[in-house]
Amino acid sequence: MITTSALQVRYGDTTALHPLDLDLPAGRIYGVLGRNGAGKTTLLSTLAGFRKPSAGTVTFDGVPVFDDARATTRICLIRDDGGLGDGTDTLRDILALAAMLRPGFDSVYATELMDRFALPRKRTLRTLSRGQRSAFGIVVGLASRADLTMFDEAHLGMDAPSRQLFHDELLRDYVRHPRTVLLSTHLIEEQSPLFEQVLILHQGRLLLREDVDDLRTRGVSVTGPQAVVDDFVFGLTVLGERQLGPTKEVTLFGALDEEHRTLARRYGLQLGPVALQELFIHLTGGAA
Numbered sequence: 007m008i009t010t011s012a013l014q015v016r017y018g019d020t021t022a023l024h025p026l027d028l029d030l031p032a033g034r035i036y037g038v039l040g041r042n043g044a045g046k047t048t049l050l051s052t053l054a055g056f057r058k059p060s061a062g063t064v065t066f067d068g069v070p071v072f073d074d075a076r077a078t079t080r081i082c083l084i085r086d087d088g089g090l091g092d093g094t095d096t097l098r099d100i101l102a103l104a105a106m107l108r109p110g111f112d113s114v115y116a117t118e119l120m121d122r123f124a125l126p127r128k129r130t131l132r133t134l135s136r137g138q139r140s141a142f143g144i145v146v147g148l149a150s151r152a153d154l155t156m157f158d159e160a161h162l163g164m165d166a167p168s169r170q171l172f173h174d175e176l177l178r179d180y181v182r183h184p185r186t187v188l189l190s191t192h193l194i195e196e197q198s199p200l201f202e203q204v205l206i207l208h209q210g211r212l213l214l215r216e217d218v219d220d221l222r223t224r225g226v227s228v229t230g231p232q233a234v235v236d237d238f239v240f241g242l243t244v245l246g247e248r249q250l251g252p253t254k255e256v257t258l259f260g261a262l263d264e265e266h267r268t269l270a271r272r273y274g275l276q277l278g279p280v281a282l283q284e285l286f287i288h289l290t291g292g293a294a
């Protein structure tokens with residue numbers, strides 16, 4: 007269990023995290039969402055013990071994470087910049103170092119992943135492309151098998167097939183070796199199938215924490231002939247709309263009451279799930 011108590015982080019005059027009390031039980035995959043500057047990187051790097059809290063505490067199974075190897079050897083944070091040295095080491099050397107430092111590191115699995123991502127072991131990190139560097143970070147993050155594994159926008163620059171491989175591998179390895187995973191991302195629709203629970207940060211505060219399945223019920227899409235849909239949604243909170251010829255799809259915020267469900271059936275309107283991204287945009291203040 008990772009626990010924060012009145013955790014606060016300031017950079018000079020900027021408060022990146024307002025006092026935050028959070029318990030994250032082990033053995034789940036959490037999505038950490040938030041707009042630019044919401045505090046995601048600050049939170050993850052503080053949970054990893056990379057950054058000292060300005061106030062409050064972070065503990066992992068009761069051990070303070072900052073400057074305590076009992077906790078930090080069990081935690082792995084992969085950042086969008088890789089964070090794997092100055093770039094002059096070869097991938098082979100970085101993997102050897104990770105194997106030395108991390109008690110759970112699986113070198114056989116790392117080799118398997120290196121092949122699957124087609125990464126060249128003898129090259130230095132700085133000679134890799136952006137996407138290859140990210141893929142290498144993913145290899146280190148997965149093969150570390152750390153009890154708390156965090157990926158902070160770690161997929162940056164990776165192409166769609168590589169990201170798919172990352173997601174498939176994460177789920178496959180998570181089932182074999184359950185651990186706590188935090189994924190910070192702006193690719194909400196793409197990564198949401200991985201999440202069990204979502205944390206939304208907004209302006210340095212925890213705006214929402216909810217199981218993904220519950221979050222999805224906070225909205226509904228309505229599809230049907232334009233005029234009928236327009237009548238139906240009058241007075242309701244519209245998040246977005248799409249038109250395809252005479253058919254219109256409107257995304258609504260809030261669960262529909264029984265009266266509206268009956269009306270929808272009567273008029274032959276289709277009700278469906280809503281994209282998490284649309285809910286996220288609405289909850290964090292709209293597209294403006």
Ligand SMILES: Nc1ncnc2c1ncn2[C@@H]1O[C@H](COP(=O)(O)OP(=O)(O)OP(=O)(O)O)[C@@H](O)[C@H]1O
Nearest residue numbers: 017020021022040041042043044045046047048049
């Ligand atoms: N080293 C720093 N010095 C001063 N302010 C900082 C520093 N790092 C972050 N901040 C500020 O703290 C706030 C939170 O930043 P953080 O990087 O945690 O956000 P984020 O949610 O990860 O954003 P993004 O999605 O853009 O990566 C922002 O207002 C940011 O400008």
